Amino acid sequence: MPELPEVEIAARNLRRWTHGRRIERIEPEPKARYVFRPATPASFARGLEGARFGDIRRIGKQLLVTLEKDGAPVGLLAHLGMTGKWLRRDGDGTATRFSRARFHLDDGAVLHFDDMRLFGRLRVVPGARFEKVPEIAELGPDPLERGIDLERLAHALGRSRLPVKVRILDQALLPGVGNILASESLFHAKIDPRRQARSLTRAEVRRLADGILATVKETIAREEGPEIAYVEEGAENPFLVYAREGERCPRCRRAEIVRIVQAQRSTYYCPRCQR
Secondary structure, eight states, X not given: OOOHHHHHHHHHHHHHHHTTOBEEEEEXXXXXXXXXXXXXXXXXXXXXXXXXXXXEEEXXXXXXXXXXXXXXXXXXXXXXXXXEEEEEEESSSXXXXXXXXXXXXXXXXXXXXEESSSOOEEEEEETTOGGGSHHHXXXXXXXXXXXXXXXXXXXXXXXXXXXXXXXXXOTTTSTTOOHHHHHHHHHHHTOOTTSBGGGOOHHHHHHHHHHHHHHHXXXXXXXXXXXXXXXXXXXXXXXSSTTOTTSBOTTTSSSXXXXXXXXXXXXXXXXXXXX
């Protein structure tokens, strides 16, 4: 599932693929109309055809693409959902297996928004006014772009009775931190995911912040490339504890990784390292 590291890789790839390029035409998949909500596939294509790519940002799990069309800015908001990804292919007309929209560029290349499970989203934002979009306005400071404010994090955790794993999934607190990143970061910080957030000491809050940033950077370094394969698609599992229930802990080598359910999501941890 794409979280902050995978979306950051997507942003870097798009910057490289689209620098100075213009969209000649877009082929949206008519059967994938849910991806283009609230627009229709046809109106989505009309809104961006002829536009030239400009700045590309990432906030949390959201991609904010600014383009210029007819002398005015227009935005593309892209969310990868559970299995979405951007792929580049030569312009031979061949679609990727789960291509939901094909962006034909003026250099002959084709960008595919590929999404097996159809939970991704592509949305035209008039005037590129991303700050007016509710799901952007509600996000907190991005951990990779802005760093993690220890005072802010400690204050938020200190007021919460929720398990720390559940609390750090709040996108208003730590945008981009999802289920995988939360489990990996808590393992990195040696913190039991079941503990109440308010029970963490200042030193543990610092370890958690360091663990989040370290996990993000390690994941980017490990996965960066033109195409990302997700564990949910059957790719090799690159993570230390996520989806490794019953395996030996990679740190202590004595306990087995345990899976529990928190807030209807799977959490993985080592009961010996994360007491």
